[in-house]
Amino acid sequence: DIQMTQSPSTLSASVGDRVSITCRASQSISGWLAWYQQKPEKAPKLLIYKASSLESGVPSRFSGSGFGTEFTLTISSLQPDDFATYYCQEYASDRTFGQGTKVEIK
């Protein structure tokens, strides 16, 4: 089974900061990785697929990179609406999610 590990688990940041979240796969998943944003009491929302493709309607301050086993989600300038929990998900085989990274106000 593929394991997905996100770091950090919690990230404290201020509006305007550039933030990055890392997701590591236990084995190569090529570029088969997605990122989601989830706010409290809401369903997850797709942000990025195929490691770096931006979902329609998602602001361009979100970007994804990586290939193989290491991936990064970057928010170029954190906005008030971006404080949320972020999950990565591989879809090379098992559809496994990372454990999540909570982005909170510093």
Add this chain to the structure above:
Amino acid sequence: EVQLVESGGGLVQPGRSLRLSCAASGFTFDDYAMNWVRQAPGKGLEWVSGISWNSGGIHYADSVEGRFTISRDNAKNSLYLQMNNLSIEDTALYYCAKGPANWGPHFFDLWGQGTLVTVSS
């Protein structure tokens, strides 16, 4: 409006059964694979099961294999999850989630709001 609406959740005793439903609208349902993803209270996301556009391909997570059955009725634009022999560990918010294609491991580009299943004696 493009949406997924789940129903059927509730409080159930360990060992009993429950059937979840998901009604799709606003898109051509039978063009896409569908999935169930769950989230235990305060925890992360766990993919549960997926079904191809024509029900020809079905996969389950190891944690539910043999107890849960996914199905769909394309004429009714509906997805189902029959859950048998429920355990406390199955307590979660269950989301219906659409895939971007008719089959294959994939990401989820449309989610419902979820239906809560609580397993407790």
